[in-house]
Amino acid sequence: MSVNYGSKRIVVGAHYGLRDWLVQRATGTLMVLFTLVVLIRVLATSGPLGYEGWAGIFAPQWMKFLTFSIIVALIWHVWVGMREIWMDYIKPVSVRLSLQVFTIVWLVGCAGWAIQVLWRL
Amino acid sequence: MTELVTPSRAKRPEFRNINAFKDLPGYRWPLAALVSGMHRISGLIMFLLLPFIIWLFDTSLTSEYSYARFTSLFSVGVAGVPGGLFKLVALGLIWAYLHHIIAGLRHLWMDVSHDAVSKEFGRRSAIVTLVLSLGLTAVLGAKLFGLY
Numbered sequence: 431m432s433v434n435y436g437s438k439r440i441v442v443g444a445h446y447g448l449r450d451w452l453v454q455r456a457t458g459t460l461m462v463l464f465t466l467v468v469l470i471r472v473l474a475t476s477g478p479l480g481y482e483g484w485a486g487i488f489a490p491q492w493m494k495f496l497t498f499s500i501i502v503a504l505i506w507h508v509w510v511g512m513r514e515i516w517m518d519y520i521k522p523v524s525v526r527l528s529l530q531v532f533t534i535v536w537l538v539g540c541a542g543w544a545i546q547v548l549w550r551l
Numbered sequence: 552m553t554e555l556v557t558p559s560r561a562k563r564p565e566f567r568n569i570n571a572f573k574d575l576p577g578y579r580w581p582l583a584a585l586v587s588g589m590h591r592i593s594g595l596i597m598f599l600l601l602p603f604i605i606w607l608f609d610t611s612l613t614s615e616y617s618y619a620r621f622t623s624l625f626s627v628g629v630a631g632v633p634g635g636l637f638k639l640v641a642l643g644l645i646w647a648y649l650h651h652i653i654a655g656l657r658h659l660w661m662d663v664s665h666d667a668v669s670k671e672f673g674r675r676s677a678i679v680t681l682v683l684s685l686g687l688t689a690v691l692g693a694k695l696f697g698l699y
Contacts, residue, residue, distance in 0.1 A: 462652060
C-alpha cells in the first residue's frame, strides 16, 4: 500500500484537519461579509433607527435567507472552535465528550431559537 | 541550528507536564501569543453568552413593545439587574467581537500571503490587532456610555 500519511498525505483525504481548517475560514469570511451588510443597512437608514428601521433590516425574504445561512455558519464555526479548546485543555475522555455534547446542545438550541425569531418577523 | 549547540547558551527549560500554578506565571507572552490567547478567550465568551445574544436579538426584533423593553434594558435594567451592568456586558461583547474578527482577518491574511508568515509580521500585525480592537472598543464604549 502506498504511503499516504505524513508529508505524503492526500489533501482531499479525510481526518487530516484540512476540512475543519477550511470551514473555519469560509464561515468566518461569510460572517465578516454579513457584518458589513447589516452595518451598511443600519447606516443607510435615514433618521433614528427605531423599531421600524431595525426590524425592516431583517424583514425582507432575501435577508432572512442570508441570515439563516449565517446562523448555520455561526454554529458550525463555534463548534470547530470550541471543540479545539476542549481538545487542547481537557484530557479525560469522559469530560471532553460531555463538554462536546453540551456544546452541540447549546449551539443547536441557540440556532433554533434564532431561526424562530427570524421567521416570526 | 548552530545556535542550538552553542555551549555558552543557558539550557532552556523543558516542560513535560505544565503546572498551572508553578509554570504558567513564568510564561513569556509575546504579543502574537497574547493576541492568540485573547482570540480563544473572546470566542469562549461569545459562546457562553450566545443565549444572551439571541435573547437580545429576540427582544429587539419581536415587536414594538419588546423593542421598548430592549432599549430600557440598558437604562433602567430588568428584574433588579441595573442597566449599567447590561452596558458592561455589552461592552465586553463588543470587545470580544472586534478582537475575534480582527484577529481572524489577521489569520486570513497569513493564509493568503507567504510574506506574512514571519516572526516579525506576527509581532507587527499583533500590535495592529490590539490597537484596532481596543481603539474601536473604546470609541464604541464611549458611545454606549453616552460620553458623546
